[in-house]
Amino acid sequence: MRKVVYMSLCFMVIGCTQEKQTDQESNEIENDENIENSSQPEVVEMMQNAHGVSNLDGKDISFTFRDKQYARYSFNNQYSYSRSGENEKGEMIIDSWRGDDFQRSINGVDVQVTSKEENGYKSSINSVFYFALLPVAISDPAVNVRSLGDVKIKDQMYTKIEVTFDEEQGGEDHSDIFIYWMNKETHTMDFLAYQYFTEGGGIRFREAFNQRDIEGFRFQDYNNYEPLAGIELIDMDIAYEMGRMELISEIVLTGVKVK
Numbered sequence: 001m002r003k004v005v006y007m008s009l010c011f012m013v014i015g016c017t018q019e020k021q022t023d024q025e026s027n028e029i030e031n032d033e034n035i036e037n038s039s040q041p042e043v044v045e046m047m048q049n050a051h052g053v054s055n056l057d058g059k060d061i062s063f064t065f066r067d068k069q070y071a072r073y074s075f076n077n078q079y080s081y082s083r084s085g086e087n088e089k090g091e092m093i094i095d096s097w098r099g100d101d102f103q104r105s106i107n108g109v110d111v112q113v114t115s116k117e118e119n120g121y122k123s124s125i126n127s128v129f130y131f132a133l134l135p136v137a138i139s140d141p142a143v144n145v146r147s148l149g150d151v152k153i154k155d156q157m158y159t160k161i162e163v164t165f166d167e168e169q170g171g172e173d174h175s176d177i178f179i180y181w182m183n184k185e186t187h188t189m190d191f192l193a194y195q196y197f198t199e200g201g202g203i204r205f206r207e208a209f210n211q212r213d214i215e216g217f218r219f220q221d222y223n224n225y226e227p228l229a230g231i232e233l234i235d236m237d238i239a240y241e242m243g244r245m246e247l248i249s250e251i252v253l254t255g256v257k258v259k
Contacts, residue, residue, distance in 0.1 A: 003210065029204050030180045040145040043182055044094040045157055047135045050187035054259065055216030056136065063256040065128055072129060132219075132253055135180065135189050142166040148179070151237050153191065157184040160237070177233060203227055205236045205245060215258035222251040 004066070024211075048054075062218040068085030080098035084166050090153070094105045102112050102118045106120040130137050148160040158181040165174040181191040193205040208224035227236065239245055 007194075026257065030200050033068075035112070040147055040161065041139075043161055044135070044138050044145060044149070046187040047180070047182050048139065049191050051135055051189065051218040052213070052216040053136050056133065059215070059258050061133070061258050063253045065132070065251075065253055068126065068222055081125055081129065083121075083128075083217050095125065097122065099137065108238065116119060131215075131222075131251065134192065138163060138180070142168065142174070146240060150184070151181070153241060156190075157239075158182060158190070159184055177237060179233060191237070191240070192222075193233060195233045203231070203233050203236070206251065207240070210252075214256050217258060219256055221253060223247055224249040 013163050044047070045197050048096065058074045060071070060073050062069065064070070066085055071082045072084075073080045078098060080096065082096035084092065084094040091106050092108070096103055102113075102122065104121065114191070122177055129237075142165050144164045144166065146162045146164075148162055151160050152164065161182070162179040163180065163242050165176065167174050176194055176196045178192065178194045180189050186210075188208075190208050191206065193203065195201070195203045203226070205216040205225040205227060207225070208220040208222055211218055224247070225240070226248050228240045228244045228246070229242060231239045
């Protein structure tokens with residue numbers, strides 16, 4: 001009888017101890033998640049402040065990228081966008097839109113386009129502005145931010161975050177996944193990577209250079225890398241450190257004006 005009572009007490013003590021440990025572990029996990037979640041908007045805000053994002057509010061912006069001129073104009077609290085340049089036939093193409101109104105002209109003559117063509121032109125122009133004005137768009141309503149912890153790149157510590165998009169208001173490329181690295185000393189976005197799934201898909205890694213301040217906003221150009229086969233998006237910083245990437249292009253903006 002004593003043996004039975006003793007064993008019962010042991011089981012009760014063990015059960016209480018395990019339950020206490022489980023509760024403690026759950027609380028620790030919950031606390032870690034709360035810390036991580038609270039740090040996400042803070043990281044985005046620090047990056048945007050370091051780049052002077054607020055200095056672009058209501059401003060007109062223009063620049064040249066790959067022989068085409070891009071412009072964003074502010075009008076009655078709404079932005080209009082345009083892209084102009086010659087095609088392979090030497091024809092001057094101008095695409096412009098504000099809100100739902102889109103227009104394409106060829107050599108000064110307005111032409112009709114299909115809904116699919118319109119969406120394609122808009123998506124292409126939006127993509128250029130997205131990268132040119134980073135980290136402006138990281139706080140858009142459709143954006144989801146997840147902390148990936150701190151890592152070291154070239155002996156400098158970085159906070160690493162992942163950005164995904166809701167399908168609603170996330171645009172045609174809402175399935176794309178981005179990773180940004182914030183310098184823990186300067187709070188600037190020195191590296192970014194993304195995985196896209198259109199036209200066969202792929203992964204790119206970009207290294208910022210030629211950083212310059214124009215009217216209070218930090219514009220920067222990028223070395224554009226493609227990782228070797230088999231390397232996943234999450235490991236881009238490791239692949240970069242190991243030299244397991246190929247430089248495929250430079251992303252350079254010229255003639256940048258803000259007013």
